Amino acid sequence: MGIEHERISFKTSNKNAHIEAFHSTLEEECLSRNEFQTYAEVYQAVTEYIGFYNEIRIxxxxxxxxxxxxxxxxxxxxxxxxxxxx
Known part of the structure; x- marks a missing residue:
């Protein structure tokens, strides 16, 4: 398919602004609003949030x-x- 993985240099988040913005939104709207006891709980919450983000969120x-x-x-x-x- 011609896809090549490329890593950005350390401390150059501006080169990857879209994913950095998503991580910030994920932290603000999902992770910081919940208290998790297990990895399974985090996994479930993030999975549900990604579905919400990709389908429903404005x-x-x-x-x-x-x-x-x-x-x-x-x-x-x-x-x-x-x-x-x-």
Whole structure:
């Protein structure tokens, strides 16, 4: 598939801003709001949060829609006027 894994230099999180932003959001909206007793609890909470993040949570980068709403609009060709931020 031509995929190559590349590591960024230490202390250069600006080169990986998207994943750094996700980790910050994960910490703020999921991990810091719960107290976990076991690894299994953390795993379950993070799995549920990723599902929420990828389907339901509103994202400013896709015109304040959830990914599910954005996908529906895209499939229905009703994206006129939607501004997508990179």
């Amino acid at each position: 994202h400013s980068g896709i015109n304040y829609l959830s990914p599910r709403e954005f996908h529906r609009a895209y499939n229905q060709n009703s994206m006129n006027g939607l501004v997508i931020k990179a």
